[in-house]
Amino acid sequence: MTNTMKTEKVKKPSRIRITVRNDSTFLQQGIARGVTFLIAVAISILFLWMVGGNNPFQSLVYIFQGTFAPVAKGGLSITKLNAFFKNFVILLGIALALTPSYKMRFWNIGGQGQVLIGALACASCMIYLPGVFAGMLSQDATKDLANALIILISALSAMVAGGIWAYIPAFFKATWKTNETLFTLMMNYIAILLVELFTNIWRGQKSAMGLINQSSHIGWFYTIEANAGFDNKFITSSVFIPLILVAVLVATTYVYISYTKHGYEINVVGDSIRTAKYTGINVRHVIRRTVSLSGLLCGLIGFFIVSNFDHTVSTFSDLGYGFTAVIVCWLSNFNSFAMVGYSALIVFLEKGAKNLADSGYSANLNEYSAQFIVFAIILGVMLGKFFMRYRIHYTFSRKHLVKSLTSGLIEEIEEENKIAKEVM
């Protein structure tokens, strides 16, 4: 036996080994997350310093003022705060909408398409429905009712459109296991082109579409009206109602995922499709239902973007948050409360970088400098997740490592080979 054995060069094991950490305490996890996050922040500050020069902390002040800008007469600038909350609501809303899909490990990266198609459906309702309800709108008595109906129908059609847009890939995933990542990605582009197509038709000869129903405000979502005793600019702005709704959605999503039968089914299907089948769950049905729900909520966000914020539709209606929401959703481990923090952080940085660029503090720091910081923080959080789950072992002495890994087996074989050679 040993005679035929060649003395193959034994591969040296790596000095670095990675093992699963099963016993990490809450404190350790916190440290892993905190330290990696701080490293990311430090790298960001270093970046601001190297590119912007001067004092990096001055840049930080400008970033901070992108959202919380003091005004001369005291207090904070409501315009900036509202702009922050608008983006925040949209980003958080899409992330929450996508959560059920991701919890089920359905890689729905088509949030962008689902939001845009919802926005498109809402816009078309706002454009065509006033004609349908012309009779009711012309009379003072039924005017408000007609407007309410138009808003309701816009919302419903946006939700249905988003739902259908998500249902198509879900159907094929459920039936033939068609790759959902690539499918939803393609659906995004079709939605973008559809929006482009219809905005081209609607704008006609004009260079841009402009606001829909600019003079009549038909189909525009409600804001709380200011009156004599009460004129808080924040509460009467267009962000207040969506902010409350999205807060409700945070709680609902949490309850839906954690405490309902649907949530249980989603969890099981996400963990193991086989287990789900043995438990008697109709996997195909759950996939279709959950993803449609995601699409439906995305469509609803699309409705809010058009009817409440922009009053128009474009290919940038989703602010490019379709993809960012995926990142937010995953970074927060599908925990809806953590999503609040991450969405706020990302929007805060973007607004901050815009403010930094506008302030003219440094010629090199333009509005895209946020991309670097956001990327650094994403990587930092990912690294934190890694250290929470795994432990890295590093050995200085390879010899010791080989011995400990093979319990001396290699030395034995080498010894045998030596003897075999001598015998020959």
Place this chain on the structure above:
Amino acid sequence: MDTFITWFTFAVVYGTILSISACGEIINEKAGHLNLGIPGIMYLSGVVSYIATKAYEGAVEEPLVIVIILLAVLSSLLTGALIGLLYSVFAVTFRCNQNVLGLSIAAFGVGFGKFLSLVIGAGSTTYPKLAHANDIFNAGLPFLKDLGVVGDLFFNYGFMTYVVIIILVVAMFFFRRTRIGLNLRSIGESPATADAVGLNVSRYKYIATMIGCSLAGLGGMIYVMQFSGASWSTNNSIEALGWLAVALVIFVSWKPIHLLWGAPLFGFLFWAYAYLPNMLSINGFTGMTQIIQMLPYLVTIVVLIINSSRKKKENQPPASLGLPYFREER
């Protein structure tokens, strides 16, 4: 006929960009990595190669041809490889989620590319055309390009088009006929099996990702140097091309050699809106552009559905695509 020739040349140039990026993505996916960062890598590499070439042309009175070529090619390859390294460190060693990582790289690449281009442009959004680089990258093959229509259709492209064709053939040969190619494919299908055989899974994944990403970077460079004639503008065409390249990978069902016809076909479909109505002398209606532009994506979806429903083994994505591999988790 002239319209057709223009259309054809546009399709081939777009095909060149698409096929090299898609080839990079195929190498990534064969190693089990669904790298969605391709658009970002293309964008960033495009900017970097533009900046490097511009700096050289500006600094030297009589720029050397070989230096311009090397500078453009190597800077884009290096940018791609560096992002590929970053991707592998996080996806292979730190086992991060590939989709999230890919999407954030896509966002970062485009955003940081815009950041860099604003920095070099010092705030302005117009960038000078690099005359020398344009001449070099759009030269066409000597003698052959003067062969009338045949010359115009097949030999009047910059040299990168022919380099890309060679790369595609080499890639096909690599996957089908070499031991390393077979090993790489096996890692994409089942890393645990490959590991049991004794392959160094991590090393293969690192190298494959870096090579794939640098090829994608080359695609960005070709867009800047060949398609836009060595000028730069911060529009979103490169990004759109990047996503199209990801789609193209499905369309050719992970076979590099099919890119030879698949990529120009996508180019044809992409540019159809500009030339087809003219050729058939019909008046386009509003929105026809967008409907024609949808075709590449629709075709990809149809291919995706057909492939998944027929379950033919050779047309399936690599089995472990998108899944992180950790030896201790079985």
